[in-house]
Amino acid sequence: MTPTWVQLVHLACAVCFILALKGLAGPRTARAGNLVGALAAVVAVAVPFGYLELDHVALIVAAIAVGGVVGAVGARRVQMTQMPQLVALFNGVGGGAAALVALLELDHLGPATPGFDVVATAFTVAVGAVSFAGSVVTFAKLQELMTSRPVVFPGLPVLFGVLLAMLLVLAGLVVAEVSVGWGVALALAGLVAGALLVLPVGGADVPIVISLLNALTGLTVAAGGYVLGNVVLLVAGTLVGASGSFLTLLMARAMGRSVGNILFGALRGGSTLGAGEASDRPVRSAGPEDVAILLGYAERVVVVPGYGLAVAQAQHTLRELVEVLAARGARVDYAIHPVAGRMPGHMNVLLAEAQVPYEQLVEMDDINPDLPHTDVVLVVGANDVVNPAARSNPAAPIYGMPILDVDQARQVVFLKRSMRPGFAGIENELLFDPRTTLLFGDAKESLTRLVAAVKAL
Amino acid sequence: MDESVVWLTIVVLSVFVGVEVISKVSSTLHTPLMSGANAIHGIILLGAVLVTGSADSTTTLVVGLVATVLATVNLVGGFVVTDRMLQMFTRRRPGGDGR
Numbered sequence: 001m002t003p004t005w006v007q008l009v010h011l012a013c014a015v016c017f018i019l020a021l022k023g024l025a026g027p028r029t030a031r032a033g034n035l036v037g038a039l040a041a042v043v044a045v046a047v048p049f050g051y052l053e054l055d056h057v058a059l060i061v062a063a064i065a066v067g068g069v070v071g072a073v074g075a076r077r078v079q080m081t082q083m084p085q086l087v088a089l090f091n092g093v094g095g096g097a098a099a100l101v102a103l104l105e106l107d108h109l110g111p112a113t114p115g116f117d118v119v120a121t122a123f124t125v126a127v128g129a130v131s132f133a134g135s136v137v138t139f140a141k142l143q144e145l146m147t148s149r150p151v152v153f154p155g156l157p158v159l160f161g162v163l164l165a166m167l168l169v170l171a172g173l174v175v176a177e178v179s180v181g182w183g184v185a186l187a188l189a190g191l192v193a194g195a196l197l198v199l200p201v202g203g204a205d206v207p208i209v210i211s212l213l214n215a216l217t218g219l220t221v222a223a224g225g226y227v228l229g230n231v232v233l234l235v236a237g238t239l240v241g242a243s244g245s246f247l248t249l250l251m252a253r254a255m256g257r258s259v260g261n262i263l264f265g266a267l268r269g270g271s272t273l274g275a276g277e278a279s280d281r282p283v284r285s286a287g288p289e290d291v292a293i294l295l296g297y298a299e300r301v302v303v304v305p306g307y308g309l310a311v312a313q314a315q316h317t318l319r320e321l322v323e324v325l326a327a328r329g330a331r332v333d334y335a336i337h338p339v340a341g342r343m344p345g346h347m348n349v350l351l352a353e354a355q356v357p358y359e360q361l362v363e364m365d366d367i368n369p370d371l372p373h374t375d376v377v378l379v380v381g382a383n384d385v386v387n388p389a390a391r392s393n394p395a396a397p398i399y400g401m402p403i404l405d406v407d408q409a410r411q412v413v414f415l416k417r418s419m420r421p422g423f424a425g426i427e428n429e430l431l432f433d434p435r436t437t438l439l440f441g442d443a444k445e446s447l448t449r450l451v452a453a454v455k456a457l
Numbered sequence: 458m459d460e461s462v463v464w465l466t467i468v469v470l471s472v473f474v475g476v477e478v479i480s481k482v483s484s485t486l487h488t489p490l491m492s493g494a495n496a497i498h499g500i501i502l503l504g505a506v507l508v509t510g511s512a513d514s515t516t517t518l519v520v521g522l523v524a525t526v527l528a529t530v531n532l533v534g535g536f537v538v539t540d541r542m543l544q545m546f547t548r549r550r551p552g553g554d555g556r
Contacts, residue, residue, distance in 0.1 A: 054510030067529025075537035094531035242475030344487035
């Protein structure tokens with residue numbers, strides 16, 4: 001029996017996790033919420049050392065030290081642009097850890113264990129493995145270690161179905177025989193299933209997948225907590241599972257997609273269409289001096305920043321350009337699409353890092369009515385979030401996603417590296433519009449030259 | 458009350474709390490919130506410590522230690538990266554322009 005004081009500490013930690021989530025949901029309380037969560041985690045992990053006769057304490061502490069250093073250094077060093085893949089990776093290792101813990105627990109369970117405990121263990125092994133493999137593939141996609149486009153091959157739906165059936169059979173065998181051998185087989189099948197689940201997902205939908213895998217890992221932790229009879233794990237895991245699932249739905253709604261469509265759209269075919277190659281249709285390109293004239297004499301300018309801006313590390317230069325334009329009397333705002341960047345809210349983080357004043361960041365629904373009266377829209381490294389195909393072409397994978405109505409502005413300037421299509425891999429008709437001007441080159445270089453050219457006006 | 462019903466009660470209530478506490482979050486905070494929730498499930502470290510502490514063979518010990526390392530990476534890394542993100546949200550408040 002667990003001592004009463006331990007149970008009370010567990011309760012306190014569970015409450016802290018609830019407070020942490022609640023804090024994280026509000027801008028003013030977010031940082032405190034995160035700290036509360038971290039504190040609860042430290043206390044919860046320290047507790048068993050206080051009341052149990054644990055073996056191998058030195059080794060465990062060493063393992064924690066190693067993991068802590070790796071995690072902290074990784075989290076400190078990572079560029080803010082690469083943060084989504086880091087979150088995916090952290091999620092993956094969490095899922096992997098849950099699967100391993102469940103396998104070890106399976107080793108402890110005797111044949112007399114109540115059936116539901118074994119079911120929960122099998123669930124943790126399978127879903128933990130799915131989450132691990134899925135997250136690793138997500139990481140590879142975002143880090144561009146592999147193509148970010150959907151990977152589909154003939155027979156994939158069949159293979160996936162077979163694999164699901166295998167998972168169920170193996171889980172049944174684990175439950176029937178309470179055997180570690182079958183558990184390992186289940187984990188391996190889970191790994192393959194996780195990879196196959198994420199491969200067909202297109203790059204633009206990846207954030208939703210991260211969120212979904214995050215929720216899945218939460219559920220495995222909850223199931224693990226049930227088997228271990230540990231309230232902290234149960235509550236924390238359930239909280240993350242529930243809020244993660246809800247967050248996934250919110251994000252999908254922000255993108256105008258359904259979760260099922262995102263996961264299985266590519267399997268059904270159709271959503272993988274797209275040029276993928278540079279197009280050779282004629283476009284109007286101009287030098288920085290011409291664009292500077294366009295910008296320098298505009299009264300109303302709206303900047304649409306995208307992931308390309310972040311990749312080029314050009315946030316600071318962009319802010320400089322906006323300041324120069326504002327000094328010339330133009331009214332300039334940043335239009336922030338909810339999924340600009342690689343995750344919802346990612347662009348806000350990146351611009352905040354460049355110390356862009358909060359008031360200049362205008363959300364999509366607030367800026368759209370303004371766009372028809374806007375003289376020039378400057379699109380820097382964004383593509384899919386201004387692609388009118390989302391409104392007009394039902395065959396496009398992004399069809400239905402709310403977009404910034406940039407096509408209604410008087411002039412549009414794109415800063416682009418090349419004619420390669422955006423993350424979703426579809427061509428943007430707006431690029432060929434007569435009101436559109438393209439300025440090719442690295443975003444940072446182009447912006448630096450623009451700043452100089454505007455100053456010289 | 459049956460013990461498994463107690464557990465079920467905890468799960469059901471936690472689901473409601475989990476959805477309720479984040480139901481009004483603005484899209485600006487989706488990323489930090491996801492990252493923070495991600496850190497919280499790193500608490501599987503507690504489970505890893507428990508099973509590793511009762512490991513009775515070299516194999517289980519090694520597997521347990523691997524799980525411990527992985528879980529700690531999730532837990533520590535998750536909280537640190539979330540804090541880094543949130544730092545940027547709060548820094549600009551005083552004075553507006555930090556430069």
